[in-house]
Amino acid sequence: GRKWIKVSQLDQELKGQTVLVRGRVHAVRGKGKMAFLVVRESGYTVQCLASIAENIVSKQMLKFISGLNKESIIDVEGEVSVPPGEIAGTSQQVEIQIRKLFCVSKALPSLPLTLEDASRSELDFEKAEKEGKQYVKVGQDTRLNNRVLDLRTPCNQAVFRVQSHVSMLFREYLVSEDFVEVHTPKLMAGASEGGSSVFTLDYKGQPACLAQSPQLHKQMGICADFGRVFEIGPVFRAENSFTHRHLCEFTGLDLEMEIKEHYFEVIDLLDKLFVHIFDGLNSKCKKELEAINQQYPFEPLKEAGTIVDPMGDLNTESEKKLGQLVKDKYDTDFYILHRYPLAVRPFYTMPCADDPRYTNSFDVFIRGEEIISGAQRVHDVDLLTKRAIECGIDVKSLSTYIDSFRYGVVPHGGLGVGLERVVMLFCALGNIRKTSMFPRDPQRLTP
Template sequence: MADIEAPQVNPNEEGGDVSKGPSKSELKKRAKEAEKAKKAAEKAAKQAELEAQKAAAEVDFSTEYYGKLPLNQSQSRPRRSRIDITTLTPDMDGTQVLLRARVQTSRMQGSKMVFFNLRQRTDSVQALLTVAPGKVSKQMAKWAGSLQMESIVLVEGIAKKTPEPIKSATVSDVEIHITQIHLVSGIESVLPFSVEDAARPETEIETGEDVQYKRVLLDTRLNNRVVDLRTQTNQAVFKLQHAISHLFREHLDAQGFTEIHSPKLQGAATESGASVFKVSYFKGNAFLAQSPQLAKQMAIAADFERVYEIGPVFRAEDSNTHRHMTEFIGLDLEMSIEEHYHEVMELLDALFLHMFRSLKQKYAKEIETVRKQFPADEFKWREGPEGTLKMSFKEAVDLLVEDGVSRESLDDINTENEKRLGRIVREKYDTDYFIIDKFPMELRPFYTMPDPDDPTLSNSYDFFMRGEEILSGAQRIHDPTLLAEKMRAKGVDPASMAPYLDAFKMGCPPHGGGGIGLERVLMLFLKLNNIRRASLFPRDPKRLEP
């Protein structure tokens, strides 16, 4: 049987069963989907990379370079050398330094930079902390920028010479690039005022609608004295107070004086019962010493020849003035006389001139710091052959009368006329420092020696600065009979001061001295206008704290 041949199929004929390929639109669609998937995969990979980077960034690599230090209980002593801001110089460019200071101001610039003004006493320096990979983290910058003003910090960094002066810091040609910063002591309460506001010159504080800065009143300052004393002005003021007492000691030590320390509790009033503080003393009463006057004189009777003392003086006077306090520091001296009480007056004059010259020469920086807040004419005194201006009480009265003051009102020169006399002397003699000699006997204490030619006058003198008294002194009575007579004339019972009187019965050389108010000298030299600014923690009729 013959094979039957299968029929041929024409692929072009309708009804053929051969499969067709994907269309162009299908291919295009598939390409788009593939591209979309690829982009999604790339985006996911990039996101994963960013997440990994973010996670890595959140790991703080600077933790050991900042933060609060543990409470210092003297548990370690690494003996790391620290510097004072005042010693920073451009020559130290690139030097690693370590210092402890207060944060006077801080300012964040963006999230990667913090500027500080760091302060030590009268000196300040700019410091800069900048975020840097592997060195300073963002977390470190954020923490440092949150530090409160007046916090105490320990800073380590590199000293860098500045391209231009930094006006906001006393060290203007160097700044610190911080590598480490740790908190030593933070602020646990709200500051009563900023140290910057407390240090502003009065000329920067306008009144009326143009108020630029807050005025910090004196009472507010004194009520919060610890913060107030941090100002660079006050740091300089009390450096100068220290200088005055140091110069007082220095000069008198060179003149053969011995420093003594007398008791401040006494059994009787030194000068008059009206101005002493009475305190209970076991079953009786005692008095706070108005001065070391009696002890100084008794030391002379004991052959000490020349003595001085620096110590507290108490005055129970209800005087609420710019120059009175109930407790102040007295700079007192007493010395034996060879021939004339002017020996004492001349030694005191030389002492003041030594103080004035040394303050001007050695403490110019501190004086300039104070003047920035309290502008004042430079204190003037006379040098050379003419020397210090000296006049008698009568001559001083004549000057005031010539200036229009009634002579009848000048039995004593009161505070107002003292200032007036100071202005007259400044205009006429170009000096702020002068001496008045030969005061009326009725104005002086019972122990003052009368003038041998005119018993209404005394061998006594006062020293003045800017028209205000800063020293009162005299020759003292060393004869016990005359001393007892003058005691009774002043209403003092000699029996109430028997040990004092007995000292002169044992023989005592002629002697004289004087007492200086430390705070008053400081106030008038700097022209601070209120003695409370010259006292660390002032005491007056209305203030016993802080």
Template sequence: MTEPGPATEGNAPSKNALKKAAKDAEKAKKKEAARQRELAERQKREAEDAADVSANDYGELPLIGSAEFKPTGEKRIKLSEVASYADQTVTLRCWVENARVQSAKLAFLNLRQELETVQAVVAASESLSKQMVKFAGNISTESLLVVTGLVKKTPEPVNSATVKDYEIHIKRVFIEAKAEVPLPLQVEDAERPLPSEATGEEENDEESGHPLVTLNTRLNNRTIDLRAKINNAIFTIKGGVCALFQEFLGSKGFTLIHSPKLLGAPSEGGANVFEVKYFDRQAYLAQSPQFYKQMLIASRFQRVMEIGPVFRAENSNTARHLTEFTGLDLEMEFQEDYHEVMSLLEELMLFIFAGLQTRYGRETELVRSRYHVEPFALPAAGSVPRITFAEGIAMLREAGEELNDYDDLSTPQEKLLGKLVLQKYGSDFYTLDQFPLAIRPFYTMPSAASPKLSNSYDMFMRGQEILSGAQRIHSTRLLQEKMRAFDPPIDPEGAAVKDYVDCFRYGCPPHAGGGFGLERIVCFWLGLPNIRLTSLFPRDPQRVMP
């Protein structure tokens, strides 16, 4: 075997090969240097993590109930109380409205409870690590936290929070329930008004330029939509109306009742009623508690009230109709004239309005400010405008409307009459009395003034009906007569009404009452554009979910 001889010019590497070898060597050198840097950085991070002074002061908590409970003994405060804890360390549960990293050593969070918000600061120091700053600044919006921090007075007001003169310097922050991202609907978008109903499409707010999200988008993602402060305010007010209703009537001797909502037969002629399967037979959802209220008056309950669901199978897709709403109902015997009941109803509504102003003024102003609504014009106590139906017809005719003496009013005509009453009497609330008998239910007492009129009344807010009421017939004979003459006729011996008709055979005092729509009171008090905004999970002909 011949050994190779010394290199000669004929078999020496070419210049290109030498250059390539040099480049490869340089690449390898750089790659190794990068690897060494990465290794050093990783070792540094590991060392920093090992020395994280805040390692036990932040992170995600285990699901409550999944681990053994160990009480901390820490008092939890409400965000509304923060100002009274200046220079003290507090602990509270709150939502993240916004979180942002300002720098490697500084992060800010906006924290919320109900309508209250406060700015929180996470600043790196010898006792608080940069890792904790990074963690806090990257918490997803709407996550639920447990925060411990020092309450400090701010050098200048924080305009982005409701608590303007104090902030929380966080010492510990733990995620109790992490919000997934992206959210299907931004809560800040739900704080803005609805787009105009004319388009039905998303558009931008003229003032902020931000999107105005459609009602359908909000209702399809209602649990996120309801987190908006404006919605919190709406339903706080709605609960307030119920509380004020019961408070006033309770002081007047009314008994709270709960009437059946499942009926064996349609109770008021069978129109606009929902059918349901009840075991092996048909049943129906109650359109109102009317019959039961009257049967209780016949049972010697002098005054009754109820707050409960009402079901109407009306195929109405308007901004003021729902197929399920909450009724505020009452019935009472009177001594000499049904106007005694009207006066009490007017007094009730003035009490509710006054309570909304004094007890729920903040919530009211928050909602109205979003929709730029005029304040509700209130009459003085004892001077609620009360006009007859005939007077209302005359006012509308003077305004150019063409209608007969006994025509029912359309929605536009009701709204117009409301404007006319406001101009004449300075009140957004009024009562319309003595309606034509032909447009009222069969159990309505005819008027002594005219056989074509009835002792019935409606109440209005901002020109829209909130209550329908009347004196009821309390004579079996007269009730049977009116039922047979009704259009269409109703058989007094029919299964749906026989028990009701019979209750008057044994003596019943004269009585009257009415039913308010709770959602309408809230909607018109606040000046909202759509009644669905006042229902947690509204039901209409198109919507039965969620």
């Protein structure tokens, strides 16, 4: 009988069976009475052979196969065989002897990117040959302008499977800890994180903002007695700086929770949450991490570590230096800093009880760069109002938020994580555009 199978599932157990595979023409080469075709599906590849010997396929068919354009979608029916020795250049260690082949969707004959294999995907060999060079690097803009092609490389297929696992593991752990998943509005009357990096728009004649975080509404969820809430959703920042780690739209992993005795309860939870995420990635995404590592070699993360009491806020340079220091001294790539000065944290951050020049707040770093920031929140209405005014915030635009605290609220705290940053830093990818499917930065609004 006919049996559809994924390229990734083709193995030697299937020897002798007839299978049906749908994939793309990754490479094709005609040679005498034979055609060699590499079929790719979701980053996995298999070699398929067509032969006119013994009338397995017709002469016309052989010609048709040899003339297929790369990246066209094809259905192949054939018998699985196991050749002696190793098969170089494909991910699957079996071959398919083609019986039938249909072209489902034709691709244009020339491509703006070369997608031969993982290590070559950043290199344009056709262009290099024309220019008489050994290789030409395809610039990041070319890749991003042609993102649907770029995303087809094994490395990029793996990156977004890893990303999917991060949000799945985040949700899995929090649901098991009795958190409720919520969805807060992204259209808001005022800025949630202060004025400078906010996108403004017209909301049917009323001035409005795109949410810079779910901050205010997740806290209102606590005021509404949900106890523990989390959200996975879009976050908008009108960033002016064009850097390797800032996007104008990213995916926020946010949580907010009641605090019983000490704000360290939040740090405790985050520590366990991230151990769950990292362990989950290492055990569930072995193949993906390997594919990424093949193109962009990286070292696995070291054990978690904690250091306390920094005296000031950090810029990129000092974060990196500190990362090196922590690595040298504590041999870790994942660590937490806390007790930031009041002046460098948002208005809703709780001052320390023993010294209000500092706050009950923390940042978490991977490989020397920030991925999480969090804190205990001010839950006293008068202090909250005072802090908003001190920070130059238009209190009127926040009045429904502030009013939510007037009917009683439990002490609480929480944190926000940037999904793209977690994947970028876990996989040591060096640029956040690599971990956003269709990145939005100060210079890019398409594709």
